[in-house]
Amino acid sequence: MLFAVQMTVNIPHDLDPEVRADTVAREKAYAQELQRDGTWKHLWRIAGTYSNLSVFEVADGDALNDVIWGLPLFPYMDIEVTALARHPSAI
Amino acid sequence: MLFAVQMTVNIPHDLDPEVRADTVAREKAYAQELQRDGTWKHLWRIAGTYSNLSVFEVADGDALNDVIWGLPLFPYMDIEVTALARHPSAI
Amino acid sequence: MLFAVQMTVNIPHDLDPEVRADTVAREKAYAQELQRDGTWKHLWRIAGTYSNLSVFEVADGDALNDVIWGLPLFPYMDIEVTALARHPSAI
Amino acid sequence: MLFAVQMTVNIPHDLDPEVRADTVAREKAYAQELQRDGTWKHLWRIAGTYSNLSVFEVADGDALNDVIWGLPLFPYMDIEVTALARHPSAI
Amino acid sequence: MLFAVQMTVNIPHDLDPEVRADTVAREKAYAQELQRDGTWKHLWRIAGTYSNLSVFEVADGDALNDVIWGLPLFPYMDIEVTALARHPSAI
Amino acid sequence: MLFAVQMTVNIPHDLDPEVRADTVAREKAYAQELQRDGTWKHLWRIAGTYSNLSVFEVADGDALNDVIWGLPLFPYMDIEVTALARHPSAI
Amino acid sequence: MLFAVQMTVNIPHDLDPEVRADTVAREKAYAQELQRDGTWKHLWRIAGTYSNLSVFEVADGDALNDVIWGLPLFPYMDIEVTALARHPSAI
Amino acid sequence: MLFAVQMTVNIPHDLDPEVRADTVAREKAYAQELQRDGTWKHLWRIAGTYSNLSVFEVADGDALNDVIWGLPLFPYMDIEVTALARHPSAI
Amino acid sequence: MLFAVQMTVNIPHDLDPEVRADTVAREKAYAQELQRDGTWKHLWRIAGTYSNLSVFEVADGDALNDVIWGLPLFPYMDIEVTALARHPSAI
Amino acid sequence: MLFAVQMTVNIPHDLDPEVRADTVAREKAYAQELQRDGTWKHLWRIAGTYSNLSVFEVADGDALNDVIWGLPLFPYMDIEVTALARHPSAI
Numbered sequence: 001m002l003f004a005v006q007m008t009v010n011i012p013h014d015l016d017p018e019v020r021a022d023t024v025a026r027e028k029a030y031a032q033e034l035q036r037d038g039t040w041k042h043l044w045r046i047a048g049t050y051s052n053l054s055v056f057e058v059a060d061g062d063a064l065n066d067v068i069w070g071l072p073l074f075p076y077m078d079i080e081v082t083a084l085a086r087h088p089s090a091i
Numbered sequence: 092m093l094f095a096v097q098m099t100v101n102i103p104h105d106l107d108p109e110v111r112a113d114t115v116a117r118e119k120a121y122a123q124e125l126q127r128d129g130t131w132k133h134l135w136r137i138a139g140t141y142s143n144l145s146v147f148e149v150a151d152g153d154a155l156n157d158v159i160w161g162l163p164l165f166p167y168m169d170i171e172v173t174a175l176a177r178h179p180s181a182i
Numbered sequence: 183m184l185f186a187v188q189m190t191v192n193i194p195h196d197l198d199p200e201v202r203a204d205t206v207a208r209e210k211a212y213a214q215e216l217q218r219d220g221t222w223k224h225l226w227r228i229a230g231t232y233s234n235l236s237v238f239e240v241a242d243g244d245a246l247n248d249v250i251w252g253l254p255l256f257p258y259m260d261i262e263v264t265a266l267a268r269h270p271s272a273i
Numbered sequence: 274m275l276f277a278v279q280m281t282v283n284i285p286h287d288l289d290p291e292v293r294a295d296t297v298a299r300e301k302a303y304a305q306e307l308q309r310d311g312t313w314k315h316l317w318r319i320a321g322t323y324s325n326l327s328v329f330e331v332a333d334g335d336a337l338n339d340v341i342w343g344l345p346l347f348p349y350m351d352i353e354v355t356a357l358a359r360h361p362s363a364i
Numbered sequence: 365m366l367f368a369v370q371m372t373v374n375i376p377h378d379l380d381p382e383v384r385a386d387t388v389a390r391e392k393a394y395a396q397e398l399q400r401d402g403t404w405k406h407l408w409r410i411a412g413t414y415s416n417l418s419v420f421e422v423a424d425g426d427a428l429n430d431v432i433w434g435l436p437l438f439p440y441m442d443i444e445v446t447a448l449a450r451h452p453s454a455i
Numbered sequence: 456m457l458f459a460v461q462m463t464v465n466i467p468h469d470l471d472p473e474v475r476a477d478t479v480a481r482e483k484a485y486a487q488e489l490q491r492d493g494t495w496k497h498l499w500r501i502a503g504t505y506s507n508l509s510v511f512e513v514a515d516g517d518a519l520n521d522v523i524w525g526l527p528l529f530p531y532m533d534i535e536v537t538a539l540a541r542h543p544s545a546i
Numbered sequence: 547m548l549f550a551v552q553m554t555v556n557i558p559h560d561l562d563p564e565v566r567a568d569t570v571a572r573e574k575a576y577a578q579e580l581q582r583d584g585t586w587k588h589l590w591r592i593a594g595t596y597s598n599l600s601v602f603e604v605a606d607g608d609a610l611n612d613v614i615w616g617l618p619l620f621p622y623m624d625i626e627v628t629a630l631a632r633h634p635s636a637i
Numbered sequence: 638m639l640f641a642v643q644m645t646v647n648i649p650h651d652l653d654p655e656v657r658a659d660t661v662a663r664e665k666a667y668a669q670e671l672q673r674d675g676t677w678k679h680l681w682r683i684a685g686t687y688s689n690l691s692v693f694e695v696a697d698g699d700a701l702n703d704v705i706w707g708l709p710l711f712p713y714m715d716i717e718v719t720a721l722a723r724h725p726s727a728i
Numbered sequence: 729m730l731f732a733v734q735m736t737v738n739i740p741h742d743l744d745p746e747v748r749a750d751t752v753a754r755e756k757a758y759a760q761e762l763q764r765d766g767t768w769k770h771l772w773r774i775a776g777t778y779s780n781l782s783v784f785e786v787a788d789g790d791a792l793n794d795v796i797w798g799l800p801l802f803p804y805m806d807i808e809v810t811a812l813a814r815h816p817s818a819i
Numbered sequence: 820m821l822f823a824v825q826m827t828v829n830i831p832h833d834l835d836p837e838v839r840a841d842t843v844a845r846e847k848a849y850a851q852e853l854q855r856d857g858t859w860k861h862l863w864r865i866a867g868t869y870s871n872l873s874v875f876e877v878a879d880g881d882a883l884n885d886v887i888w889g890l891p892l893f894p895y896m897d898i899e900v901t902a903l904a905r906h907p908s909a910i
Contacts, residue, residue: 001092001151001152002152002590003229003230004599005230011894013831013834013895014833015195027635028634031635035636035637036637042588044548044630044636045630045633045880046550046628046629046630046900047628047822047883048822048883048888048898049887049898049900053550053630060176061174061175061227061229062092062177062229064174065176065227065229065230067230068230075193075195076195079230079231081174081230081231082592082593083094083152083155083172083592083593085152085153085155085591085592085594086153086156086590088591089573089574089578089589090581090589090590091578091582093226094594095235096594102348103559103560104348104349105287105560119271123273133237134272135186135266135267136268136270136334136338137186137265137267138265138266138267138276138334138337138341138354139265139267139276139338139341139342140354144186144266146224152591153593155593155594156593158594166557166559167559170594170595172592172593172594173228173229174228174230175226175227175235176228176229176230177226178225178226180210180213181217182214182217183274185334185411185412194377194378196378242274242333242358243274243275243276243356244274244359246356246358246411246412247359247411250411250412250413251412257375257377258377261412263410263411263412263413264354265276265354267333268335268338275408277408277410284530286467286470287467300453301452304453305453305455308455309455315406315419316451316453316454317451318448318449318452318516318520319368319446319448319449319536320446320516320519320520321447321449321460321520321524321534322523322534322536325451326448328408355417356410356411356412357410357411358408358409358410360408360416361392361409362395363399363407363408364399364400365515369776376741378742379741424456424515425456425457425539425540425773425775426456426540426541426775428538428775429540429773429775431776432776433776439739439741443776443777445537445538445776445777447458447516447538449516449519449520450517450520457772459781466712468712468713469649469651486817487817490819491819497783498817499730499812499813499815500698500814500816501718501732501810501811501812501813502640502699502702502718502810502811502813503642503701503702503705503716503718503811503813504705507815508812510770510772537775537781538774538775538776539773539774539775539781540772540774541773542771542780544755544756545763545772546760546764547820547879547880547881549902558650558651606820606904607682607684607820607821608684608820608905610684611682611685611904614684614686615685621648621650625686627683627684627685627686627901627902629883631881631883631884632881638729638788638789638790639789639863640789641865641872665907668908673910679861680906680908681821681823681874681903681904681905681909682903682904683903683904684901685902689906690823692861697813698731698811698812699729699813701813702813702814718810718811719872720731720792720809720811720866721789721864721865721866721872722790722793722863722864722865722866722867723864724864725847725864726846726851727854727862728855740832740833742833743832789864793864793867796867797867803832804832807867
């Protein structure tokens, strides 16, 4: 099943710079691993913002929940989840 | 997989009374059939409004979409879908 | 009487880690105790977020208030309460 | 149990004037009957608008739902329901 | 004249605990004094939240302003004021 | 006592043109009469919109309610009322 | 360049049924043609609603505007456009 | 002085087609005349919508109001006005 | 030209008390000076809140911007600016 | 391609004053350089606020994203991006 997920990152300005750099690096590695295994099907930057629009292919809500809670930047994110379905006009 | 769905009904005041009565009756029959087959697990009235909070158990987004588009009152509804997952504290 | 309650948790990033761990643990114990005694009837994770959708069965608003104010994580929560009623199509 | 209910009336401008007058009259009678029997404890006009703020004392959500659905103007109302509880500082 | 006032309290988590306890205590005393003198006519807890719905009877906006600015918790409150009037259906 | 009132006019496009012209004319006469007697203290057009920002001086909420409900265009208005008080820095 | 576009369809209930059927059919044909030529890269139904989430690959804003204004259902749509960019973690 | 104005057009679907075509044509002529005389300095389509973002150079609020109320499509528009000033970093 | 400006003050609770007192005092002096010279034509407290509704008479947007940015409390304010025009019914 | 971008700056009150001054200075230099090279076509202050309305001419979303992420004040900004297109009435 597909979910569209919009993630907006708000890292507090007073977060320890090393914690920040490490978290951002782990986030990138995590995202790339999930793209390689096909879970994270699309990852686009929303132009001009610290947000992304992503599409995940997972078994169900539990699986999506595990993936999102696994994001290193999760504690600093506002997240909107939209369940998707096949569109009758899609070819 | 579970989805919480909030449905708010706005039937236009100038809809033909017979069309209205028939649609509402078909809606009830449809809802009761889906409750009997376990798809529509919970159906609560949001007190004092023409809205309900429901929980559906379906295979995925496609299945949910078919169920909701099948509602006779669908054309007169504002609908919010929330994907659910197992809560780590749920027993 | 039934209430649907949506709880969104925002734990400040600079909260003492021990206070945080202890509070989260007490929250889980509290939630499981109330599920066992039938007060907390449903507890679902809103997939991909630090929110839950719950349904409580309590005597009235006072009882609900006591239950929610008793949540260890209450000080860090945004809470929406929706009063429910029996739906005419519910079987 | 107490509920605060805010009701905003939007009567379509093209509603038959007789239907409108009759509905408004029945609404007044209904409201006054419920005030006399103690269900409708407070009824205030929100100054300068076609809205009211009311407080109902009813057994539970089901009872509130029956009262509100019984309002002749219900089909033309936007309704917000707020469950109330006893305040620890109330004397 | 009557005003409905909804107050939502957001006490910063890092406020000195003694300052917090003292402020909350002064708030309770202030609220009870104003209830005794008839200014604070209704004080309800909005069930499950750190908000209240209150109704004040005061001479005018200046008087209301003085009462609300006098609340010890005022600096930590989001406040919505609604001017009320007599409803034509009120008995 | 002073109230700021923002009024947005939404006249349905299919309203009988004569009814419209008559209502708008009666609205102007009503507004000018209330300005002459000091009730309607300020009347500004919100530039580029069919809205106005007004300030009324009336005894209380009841008086404001009567004035606003007396507006010929009232049925076609969205209205926001803000109770005002004397500002400590006002000279 | 990529744009994410969310389209919500609100077909008036009193639209001539033939006009409706014809418009919906032309919409499907238009969508499938643009998918075939690579302009309409993704078309997902937002589960349980009459909305879709789409991704378009077009030269620029002018091109996107022409595509969207060409939708037969355009007059009945609420549309949100989000400009996308390459994400630094995308593989 | 400069004003940014966002205009969203919502022409009712049941408006007489001839009235619609004539109004849209007069709107275009009006817009082009004001661009030629320098009042309407910028006129951009918000890509994929029936909205525009415009910048007007006028003497003051009264002048802006006259210009906007003169728009043939004004009765069918939602309008947001933003007053602009010289930015300290503008060259 | 006239502008209506709504200012909501949010002074951080951990601001140095002396800085706070000094800033508030300078704010009052600044406001009174501008009232005396006719720039700040109206200053009303929004009853029960730390907000004010003001009306300024200035040459244009640049002048308004200078006045508002000159407010000592400006860094702690949420500000909404509304451009005003002469109302056709104003006497 | 053109993008309209609204930027609202929220610099934390407890940011080191030197960091603040340096960042604001670098922001000004960055903005002026991009105006000189034609990327930043318009930069207006939204009167009375710490926001600006800007128009950028860039190749596409990627280019816009690089420009905006390059803003020294970016970490302290709320940003809204609107894709623009040529308006059919523009001369």
